[in-house]
Amino acid sequence: MHIPTLAPEVIFHIGRFPVTNTMVNVWLAIVVFFIIGLILRKRLAIKPGKMQNFMEYFLEIMLGYFDQVTGDRKKTMRFLPIAGSVFFFILLSNWLGLLPGTGSITIGQNMLLRPANTDLNLTVAMALVSVIGSHLYGLFTVGIFTHLNKFVQIGTLIKSLTKGPVAIFTAVVEMVVGVIEMISEVAKVLSLSLRLFGNIFAGEVLISVLSSLMGIIVPTPFMLLELLVGLIQAGVFAMLTLVYLTVMTTAPHGSEEHR
Amino acid sequence: MDHESVVTLAKGLTMAIGGIGPALAIGRLVAKAMEAIGRNPEATDKLFVPMLLGAAFAEAIAIYALVVVFTLK
Numbered sequence: 041m042h043i044p045t046l047a048p049e050v051i052f053h054i055g056r057f058p059v060t061n062t063m064v065n066v067w068l069a070i071v072v073f074f075i076i077g078l079i080l081r082k083r084l085a086i087k088p089g090k091m092q093n094f095m096e097y098f099l100e101i102m103l104g105y106f107d108q109v110t111g112d113r114k115k116t117m118r119f120l121p122i123a124g125s126v127f128f129f130i131l132l133s134n135w136l137g138l139l140p141g142t143g144s145i146t147i148g149q150n151m152l153l154r155p156a157n158t159d160l161n162l163t164v165a166m167a168l169v170s171v172i173g174s175h176l177y178g179l180f181t182v183g184i185f186t187h188l189n190k191f192v193q194i195g196t197l198i199k200s201l202t203k204g205p206v207a208i209f210t211a212v213v214e215m216v217v218g219v220i221e222m223i224s225e226v227a228k229v230l231s232l233s234l235r236l237f238g239n240i241f242a243g244e245v246l247i248s249v250l251s252s253l254m255g256i257i258v259p260t261p262f263m264l265l266e267l268l269v270g271l272i273q274a275g276v277f278a279m280l281t282l283v284y285l286t287v288m289t290t291a292p293h294g295s296e297e298h299r
Numbered sequence: 300m301d302h303e304s305v306v307t308l309a310k311g312l313t314m315a316i317g318g319i320g321p322a323l324a325i326g327r328l329v330a331k332a333m334e335a336i337g338r339n340p341e342a343t344d345k346l347f348v349p350m351l352l353g354a355a356f357a358e359a360i361a362i363y364a365l366v367v368v369f370t371l372k
Contacts, residue, residue: 231359234362234363234366235362237366238359238363238365239355239358239362245369272352273355279352
């Protein structure tokens with residue numbers, strides 16, 4: 041029985057740069073996207089063809105869901121390129137991992153293909169991009185001072201100095217809350233990356249164990265379950281990215297008329 | 300006890316204890332969703348996706364326990 045290890049296996053080196061089997065899958069996903077994008081762009085027409093119609097259908101569904109989160113079509117259109125491509129990339133790389141050949145084609149001792157999201161490096165990278173990206177968007181949208189005041193609430197403290205002891209006490213409590221906010225930003229990255237990694241890795245281990253028990257029929261329902269898990273986790277990651285972006289670009293509640 | 304048996308025990312306990320919370324959460328979530336569908340069958344489409352999302356979040360806690368199990372050596 042071969043249970044996948046936590047770290048991806050190094051297949052070969054380019055110079056001194058190690059290429060792992062998860063990286064092969066990532067680039068496979070990127071190439072597939074690139075080809076689909078190029079074909080779609082070439083055939084773009086006002087009267088859509090079959091493929092364009094298909095893609096527009098998905099886009100409409102996605103816009104509907106995104107509108108529910110942002111509550112504003114303008115904001116949805118602004119964040120669609122980030123959250124939408126995160127969704128499709130995770131979805132495709134999850135589903136690529138279920139194709140026959142993943143884990144069974146080997147080079148030496150190691151498998152050639154391994155689902156991309158069973159590599160913690162990739163999920164941490166994506167989580168960092170979405171959290172740091174949301175902060176950058178926040179900085180440029182609501183202004184540097186307002187954004188930083190969400191975490192280090194010195195502005196609130198200075199304003200409260202003229203308003204008596206109760207307001208000062210509230211401001212001190214809010215400063216402590218700001219520190220907790222900072223910790224929760226780190227926790228965002230952790231939970232976002234570990235959720236995706238854990239789900240896909242657990243699925244991979246589950247399928248490996250079941251195929252070693254019985255190679256035929258038994259793993260099939262679990263692979264169907266993995267299709268669903270891949271879709272849901274892609275949706276969760278994209279939705280959370282969108283929520284972070286939306287929250288960060290919204291001015292803090294009642295910051296202007298704080299009495 | 301030697302090192303290996305402690306690790307095996309810890310793995311089993313991590314999974315067992317870590318599974319309780321998410322199991323209760325998912326059970327309660329789905330029960331409530333079923334109740335809601337029973338009361339108002341037309342709401343099925345609206346309920347299904349948020350229910351799946353909630354179940355995914357609850358399940359993630361169990362997955363954290365699983366990741367810890369894999370890291371125990």
